[in-house]
């Protein structure tokens with residue numbers, strides 16, 4: 001039976017068919033729906049991990065114990081996971097380990113446009129890049145096979161367009177029982193204990209494996225040559241579809257594996273065409289290698305290095321006429337800025353901070369919209385958890401300049417609950433330990449709202465809405481060394497309570513933490529449909545009382 005699936009749903013299908021035992025990751029657009037689809041399949045375990053580094057380590061541990069593991073994250077999440085990623089290439093795997101990096105050309109929902117193909121080159125692991133949902137499913141299965149055959153983690157790269165576009169996936173049978181890798185912890189310290197003496201040996205292994213992979217990709221079925229006319233195009237991923245539409249008579253080398261590149265295949269293809277183009281979104285990764293081999297081609301001299309491609313972009317780059325439809329640029333479309341949902345509790349905190357004219361060190365989440373009208377209250381935003389650590393850095397310099405405690409109380413930080421768990425707690429510990437001053441506000445709506453309301457360690461639920469433990473702010477802060485009077489938990493919809501807490505905390509020395517507990521109205525809408533809204537509201541209200549100490553009473 002055929003099925004109409006998004007790229008993300010197809011990856012989940014491919015992973016299940018491959019007998020994946022563990023799926024884990026941190027939610028981040030455009031990768032989130034992979035695990036949300038995977039949880040619907042039987043016979044496997046899924047989790048939202050607290051961050052991408054943790055997720056990759058969970059996946060590597062599962063692999064060493066004999067369970068195939070799928071680890072998902074958006075492109076910037078790979079920055080967080082880079083530490084275990086690079087060394088996991090040295091240890092290799094037992095059962096297959098596939099890491100999905102979902103890149104975001106044009107930054108539809110991201111703070112930068114990094115091209116994660118560079119990670120495959122730098123960390124020396126193979127990377128698949130499918131063009132369609134059908135390939136996303138197939139390449140996921142191939143990625144697990146390649147991982148085990150060559151004892152390496154394998155990247156699967158998608159972009160927003162593939163992750164969220166739907167396509168026909170053939171021969172879907174959800175009644176099968178996928179074969180599983182044999183389970184058993186592989187005790188092999190020279191392979192898995194990366195002390196320098198072992199790592200030096202494995203370093204040689206990494207290069208030998210890469211040399212072998214260079215041979216494998218020359219004939220791997222993921223790399224396909226389509227022979228037509230004298231114009232030749234090397235491409236990969238979603239741009240393949242645009243090439244077929246804009247240059248239907250061109251010969252095409254479609255690379256399904258973008259690292260390592262098949263040198264001889266590319267040389268032969270280049271020799272068989274009169275003019276060679278490399279069509280790749282973002283950085284000239286393929287083009288640079290092709291030129292390094294001494295092959296002439298057109299790449300970034302013709303196509304842009306910034307932003308997502310489309311048939312229109314390719315036609316404009318090649319000087320070809322656009323089809324006769326009305327170009328979007330000719331339409332009068334009123335500009336609409338994104339904004340918080342009506343009724344979002346974050347607005348109450350924003351109003352209080354704005355009324356006091358505070359400098360706000362911001363973070364990643366819905367609340368980053370606080371930089372826009374009507375609030376205009378955010379002054380910095382860089383990466384997950386940076387609100388607290390950057391406010392810390394500012395506090396140091398302002399103190400060096402002789403500013404009093406009262407003057408430095410002008411700097412605050414805001415961070416959401418999921419981001420706080422992801423990488424805010426380490427910054428909080430660092431600030432307390434280093435005896436800094438600062439007011440840090442956790443905008444706690446008990447969910448990872450920006451990516452569609454996934455559970456996190458502040459939700460009282462784990463993946464699949466299963467009741468679980470909950471971080472208690474007072475106990476956490478006390479354990480980290482903060483006096484209890486420096487912690488406040490207030491109703492995020494109560495402006496008067498937020499105002500009073502901010503003013504009172506501003507008078508206290510040291511690090512202060514204010515948790516504004518509310519409910520995401522978008523999540524509430526969904527909970528109302530499933531009849532779970534009253535339960536969540538009751539749980540949120542319980543958090544405002546001293547009765548809440550770490551564990552849900554109904555967990």
Ligand code: SF4
Nearest residue numbers: 341344366449520521
């Ligand atoms: S999704 Fe939730 S947290 Fe995000 S703006 Fe809307 S109400 Fe606020």
